[in-house]
Amino acid sequence: MKIGILGLGLIGGSLGLDLRSQGHHLLGVSRRESTCQKALDIGSVDQASVDLKFLASADVIFICTPIGLIVPQVEQLMVYLPMKAIITDVGSVKAPIVEAVSPLWQNFIGGHPMAGNTDVGIEAAQRNLFVNRPYVLTPIETTPNRAITILEEIVRSLGSIIYHCQPEKHDRAVSWISHLPVMISASLTATCLSETDPEIFQLAQNLASSGFRDTSRVGAGNPELGVMMAQYNHQALLHSLQQYRQNLDEFIDLIEQEKWQILEDKLKLNQQQRPKFL
Amino acid sequence: MKIGILGLGLIGGSLGLDLRSQGHHLLGVSRRESTCQKALDIGSVDQASVDLKFLASADVIFICTPIGLIVPQVEQLMVYLPMKAIITDVGSVKAPIVEAVSPLWQNFIGGHPMAGNTDVGIEAAQRNLFVNRPYVLTPIETTPNRAITILEEIVRSLGSIIYHCQPEKHDRAVSWISHLPVMISASLTATCLSETDPEIFQLAQNLASSGFRDTSRVGAGNPELGVMMAQYNHQALLHSLQQYRQNLDEFIDLIEQEKWQILEDKLKLNQQQRPKFL
Numbered sequence: 001m002k003i004g005i006l007g008l009g010l011i012g013g014s015l016g017l018d019l020r021s022q023g024h025h026l027l028g029v030s031r032r033e034s035t036c037q038k039a040l041d042i043g044s045v046d047q048a049s050v051d052l053k054f055l056a057s058a059d060v061i062f063i064c065t066p067i068g069l070i071v072p073q074v075e076q077l078m079v080y081l082p083m084k085a086i087i088t089d090v091g092s093v094k095a096p097i098v099e100a101v102s103p104l105w106q107n108f109i110g111g112h113p114m115a116g117n118t119d120v121g122i123e124a125a126q127r128n129l130f131v132n133r134p135y136v137l138t139p140i141e142t143t144p145n146r147a148i149t150i151l152e153e154i155v156r157s158l159g160s161i162i163y164h165c166q167p168e169k170h171d172r173a174v175s176w177i178s179h180l181p182v183m184i185s186a187s188l189t190a191t192c193l194s195e196t197d198p199e200i201f202q203l204a205q206n207l208a209s210s211g212f213r214d215t216s217r218v219g220a221g222n223p224e225l226g227v228m229m230a231q232y233n234h235q236a237l238l239h240s241l242q243q244y245r246q247n248l249d250e251f252i253d254l255i256e257q258e259k260w261q262i263l264e265d266k267l268k269l270n271q272q273q274r275p276k277f278l
Numbered sequence: 279m280k281i282g283i284l285g286l287g288l289i290g291g292s293l294g295l296d297l298r299s300q301g302h303h304l305l306g307v308s309r310r311e312s313t314c315q316k317a318l319d320i321g322s323v324d325q326a327s328v329d330l331k332f333l334a335s336a337d338v339i340f341i342c343t344p345i346g347l348i349v350p351q352v353e354q355l356m357v358y359l360p361m362k363a364i365i366t367d368v369g370s371v372k373a374p375i376v377e378a379v380s381p382l383w384q385n386f387i388g389g390h391p392m393a394g395n396t397d398v399g400i401e402a403a404q405r406n407l408f409v410n411r412p413y414v415l416t417p418i419e420t421t422p423n424r425a426i427t428i429l430e431e432i433v434r435s436l437g438s439i440i441y442h443c444q445p446e447k448h449d450r451a452v453s454w455i456s457h458l459p460v461m462i463s464a465s466l467t468a469t470c471l472s473e474t475d476p477e478i479f480q481l482a483q484n485l486a487s488s489g490f491r492d493t494s495r496v497g498a499g500n501p502e503l504g505v506m507m508a509q510y511n512h513q514a515l516l517h518s519l520q521q522y523r524q525n526l527d528e529f530i531d532l533i534e535q536e537k538w539q540i541l542e543d544k545l546k547l548n549q550q551q552r553p554k555f556l
Contacts, residue, residue: 114487134485134487161484163484163485165481169478169481172473172475172478172482173478173481174482174485176469176470176473176478177470177482177485177486177487177489178487178489180469181466181489181490181493181494182489183526183533184465184493185493186529186548187462187522187526187529188458188459188522189548189551189555190525190528190529190544191454191521192454192458193547193548193551194521194525195450195454197450199443199447200447200450203414203443203447203448203451204454204455204555205555206412206439206441207412207414207451207452207455207456208455208556209392209411209455209456211455211460211496212455212459212555213556214492214493215459215462215463215492215493215495215496216552217492217493218489219545219548220545221549223542223545223548223549224542227542230533230538231536231538234533234536237533238530238533238534240469241526241529241533242530243472244465244466244526245523245526245530246469247465247469247472248461248462248519248526249523251461251464251465251468251519252523255508255512255515255516255519256516258509258512260505263505263508264502264505266468267464267497268501269468269471270464270467270468270471270498270501271498271499271501273467274467274498276483277467277490277494278486
């Protein structure tokens with residue numbers, strides 16, 4: 001099969017490596033000539049170009065650009081494509097993308113591979129990045145079965161665990177376990193920076209250990225990505241943040257009122273329930 | 279030197295292993311006979327007993343019990359000790375302990391080795407647990423120099439990095455980087471458990487990855503320890519929680535009002551400043 005990849009970063013590059021090793025013919029497109037060359041060098045694609053037209057012959061195209069570029073890129077790309085071409089994306093928010101693209105292209109299926117690491121760019125591309133990782137597909141009522149079957153087969157060949165759901169349910173779910181953690185983690189570092197006593201501030205820096213490190217990690221990731229999550233998953237994230245604030249207020253109240261037994265019960269429930277998410 | 283350890287868990291047991299290997303004579307006391315035997319078996323102490331009197335001949339005594347038992351244990355122990363005996367503790371909160379013990383025992387120095395792991399008990403004791411880890415000492419104005427010098431020498435021999443500060447400053451510093459993370463991390467799991475749509479709840483569990491795992495980790499630790507932090511570091515933790523809540527509200531406002539540039543600037547500042555704490 002001819003598979004096109006638009007956006008040759010960590011995800012696009014890694015998809016290319018795996019799919020090419022299975023005998024597919026990979027066509028890559030990047031805005032930069034140097035990225036095209038790197039993708040060729042590491043064997044992520046068979047051919048590469050900076051020209052969108054280059055993907056005209058692909059049977060399936062993965063849009064692997066940053067979220068904000070997905071819809072405009074599909075709009076530009078579709079004029080070159082035959083109607084049967086299947087388009088999918090890898091954006092971490094689904095409802096606004098599916099809403100915008102579905103009326104334009106029937107054979108579109110929103111996708112979200114839950115894989116990655118802290119590195120970015122084609123240099124970070126690696127084999128088997130998606131093995132045993134969740135890969136969410138969000139077809140809608142009007143999505144042709146043929147397109148779903150073909151895309152599922154490709155995703156299954158990556159070793160991913162496939163989940164189907166409505167785009168809105170995806171966005172709610174990731175707002176709890178992915179986007180909310182970014183914001184509460186970011187607030188931790190921001191709060192520690194507010195200490196005004198220089199001796200305590202220095203001491204806090206010297207004493208910070210794995211507890212601070214882990215809890216503050218995701219909030220100090222790529223700032224552009226953090227903003228895009230908030231922009232594109234706006235309502236779900238705000239809902240999660242407001243629920244979080246209520247829960248935090250409960251903890252504060254319990255501590256203020258010295259209700260130690262209830263606090264202990266809440267912490268015990270957390271300890272019991274958290275493994276369900278791991 | 280004769281060194282006593284009261285409380286043979288992870289910290290007490292590990293202290294014994296290191297100090298005994300340096301030629302000190304280690305006396306251990308635990309409430310349980312079986313723990314005494316295990317401490318002897320792994321070579322953490324030279325002699326062990328369930329009787330506090332057993333520590334009467336020690337030059338320096340480390341109190342390694344849970345926080346809530348430190349003051350009562352010192353009160354019971356002191357009747358057997360000569361005045362020159364040096365007492366220290368390893369509790370993660372310092373001001374209430376130092377306030378309570380200092381009037382009772384002049385040669386007392388509060389201490390806090392910032393080391394540990396997720397395992398507990400004498401079975402988890404290990405060599406070199408304190409190497410390159412911070413070890414805070416909180417002597418006060420009336421603490422004799424001789425006691426400080428002797429304790430510092432022992433702590434330095436563990437390979438720890440020694441910090442001196444007032445007990446209150448210690449408690450403020452750890453409230454930022456250790457106790458606050460526990461509560462905001464616990465609130466994350468508690469919030470995710472509040473989702474009422476079973477499909478979204480299941481999906482969130484299936485999709486949760488390293489972001490959720492790391493951010494929720496310290497909040498799902500030992501519930502009794504979480505409560506003790508809140509009890510003993512009450513005021514500092516409440517102050518930190520209120521500052522955190524203000525910061526979180528700022529993040530929520532920025533997202534609600536779609537002030538993306540300011541949000542990005544805040545996330546960038548975090549990304550720049552967080553390494554200072556690592």
